[in-house]
Amino acid sequence: MRLYNGMVIVPGLLIFLAAVTFPFWIGKVRAGEIKTFQSRPAPAGITCVLPKKQMREQHMALLKQWRDQVVREGDHTPVKLVNGQTMELSLTNGCMKCHAKEDCGPYRAHATYCVDCHDYVGIRVDCWTCHIDPMPQIMEKK
Amino acid sequence: MMRLDRRDFLKCSAAGVAGLAAVRAVLPASVSPAAEGRSAAGSSQKPKRWAMVVDLQKCFEGKAKACVSACHQWHNVPEWPEERLEVKWIWEEKFSRLFPDQSFEHMPATLRERPVLALCNHCANPPCVRVCPTKATFKRPDGIVAMDMHRCIGCRFCIAACPYGARSFNWKNPREAENLKHQINLEYPTRARGVVEKCNFCAERLAAGLQPICVERAEDAALIFGDLNDPASKVTHVLAAGFAIRRKPSLETDPQVYYLISAMR
Numbered sequence: 103m104r105l106y107n108g109m110v111i112v113p114g115l116l117i118f119l120a121a122v123t124f125p126f127w128i129g130k131v132r133a134g135e136i137k138t139f140q141s142r143p144a145p146a147g148i149t150c151v152l153p154k155k156q157m158r159e160q161h162m163a164l165l166k167q168w169r170d171q172v173v174r175e176g177d178h179t180p181v182k183l184v185n186g187q188t189m190e191l192s193l194t195n196g197c198m199k200c201h202a203k204e205d206c207g208p209y210r211a212h213a214t215y216c217v218d219c220h221d222y223v224g225i226r227v228d229c230w231t232c233h234i235d236p237m238p239q240i241m242e243k244k
Numbered sequence: 245m246m247r248l249d250r251r252d253f254l255k256c257s258a259a260g261v262a263g264l265a266a267v268r269a270v271l272p273a274s275v276s277p278a279a280e281g282r283s284a285a286g287s288s289q290k291p292k293r294w295a296m297v298v299d300l301q302k303c304f305e306g307k308a309k310a311c312v313s314a315c316h317q318w319h320n321v322p323e324w325p326e327e328r329l330e331v332k333w334i335w336e337e338k339f340s341r342l343f344p345d346q347s348f349e350h351m352p353a354t355l356r357e358r359p360v361l362a363l364c365n366h367c368a369n370p371p372c373v374r375v376c377p378t379k380a381t382f383k384r385p386d387g388i389v390a391m392d393m394h395r396c397i398g399c400r401f402c403i404a405a406c407p408y409g410a411r412s413f414n415w416k417n418p419r420e421a422e423n424l425k426h427q428i429n430l431e432y433p434t435r436a437r438g439v440v441e442k443c444n445f446c447a448e449r450l451a452a453g454l455q456p457i458c459v460e461r462a463e464d465a466a467l468i469f470g471d472l473n474d475p476a477s478k479v480t481h482v483l484a485a486g487f488a489i490r491r492k493p494s495l496e497t498d499p500q501v502y503y504l505i506s507a508m509r
Contacts, residue, residue, distance in 0.1 A: 173392045176384055178451040194430055231417075231436040232393060234320075234428060 148200050149184035165193075193233040202237045292386040293472040294445055295479050295500040296459070297488060298361050299507075300339075303466035308336050308361050311458040311467065315443075318457045320434045322414075322421030331412040333443040334363040334458055342491055343503075361467070363458075364389060364410040364443035365491060365499030372402035372411065381440075387500060388445045398438040407495050411442045445469075472500070482507065 105111065150157050151164070168191045171177045180188035181196075190196040201215035220227050248256075303311070315334045316323070322331050336359035340347035347356055370389045372381050380395035381402055403411045417437040418424055424434060432448065435441050446456035454460070459469040470479035479502075482488075486507040490499045 169394060173390070173394070174382070176386070176388075176390075176447065176451065194433070228436075231419075232433045234430055234433060236430055 150200070151181050151183055151189065153184065193229060194236055198236050202235070290473045292474070293500070294366065294387050294450070295470065295472045295502065296363075296366075296445070296456075297468040297479050297482050297502045297504050299466050299468070299504045300355075300358070300360065301504070301506070302464055303361055303462055304336075304358055307462055307464075307466055308359060311361060311461050312336065314461040315456075315458045317427070318429055318446075319432050319444075320418070320424055320429050321441075322416075322418035322434075323423045324416070324421060329415050331414060331418070331441065333412075333441070334361060336360065337362045343489065345492070345494070346489060360503065361458075362408065362410070362491075363501060364445075365408055365497065365501045366443075366445055368498035368500060369496060371405040371407070371497060375401040375405040377401065384447075388447050390444055390447055391441065393433075393435055393439050393441070396439040398440065400440060402440055407492055407497065408499075411440050413440050414438060 152160065157164075168181070171179075172191050178191060180190055182188055189199070198215070216227060216229070312334050315321070316332075319333060321333055324330060338356070339358045339360050340356045342360050342362055366387055366389045368387065370381075370383055373383050373389060376382075377399060378395045378397055380392050380397070382390060382392065384390050398413065400413055403413060414435050414437050418434045428434070446454070446458075449456060456467075456469055459467045465478075468478050468482055470477035472480055472483075474480060482504060483502060486504050488502040488504045490502055493499070
């Protein structure tokens, strides 16, 4: 058997393979550039509506459920926190009451608490185009 | 194997459909949990029917302007210098333009030219809700025609459908407006570029047991807000004891903003 035009086909195949497997090897090549995400301890005495692990995995579903409850059903019943306190169903005046605290150190450098993690996993959230990030105002008052 | 010929198949299908229909007719109406929850929430009384009365004798000039700016500040409404970009929830308009059918040459010029407050009428039969392709605009059980900004795709059908000009489109990012750069109310979100917005009867304040911000600012009962399904409420009394008109009633949108011409004595 003879391979005609091998000079073109073989390099072509190699380029094709490199392109197809791009997602698998690019991570290895750029491993040094990727920052590892550092989880920060929650400020003392503050608990969320679910344990941390569940919040990580399910917060998006919870937020959507609360959104529909407040906007479409007009039901503003506050939600219970793990420690028995209640929280207003509002991004700016509920979640951010804890998550944009001024003593949260490194969060200052970011628009919000959320951006930190979402940047790391490459997800763009558009909540903050409308909902107000209270962080700049908190910083201004200082 | 059992053989089912065409005739038997049709008979069985018909019997099945009839059976299903019978089951649905027999079961109580509130099978769905959503319907049940809603009726339980307002079980003690009839659902509310929010309405507003604008007193034409009291609400104009300085007072009306204060209402407009209070509302726009509270709801983070952007102010653009160009009129074509204007966003408004509540605004002033000449009587003759709000009520073209009730205006005529020989009426008192002071009334014809008087700037009157206009806002979303929260129609009982809202055309904007009918045309919205995503159900971003919807009517709540308490009569408020509300908007879910998460769903608005900016098609502007509602703007075309509203006969009162109560809806505005965000041609630009509201956060870039000068007034919102300097002062923003944390109690209420802004909107994004590309969505429609309008008055929401201060649904978020009503939920907290407050009156709408314009009503609060107007004072002296220049604006009256309340529940028309409550026979003891002030709006019910005022409407029953005076002469009020509504904008373009012939369109049968059934507006819930009433303009009090005179309170009878």
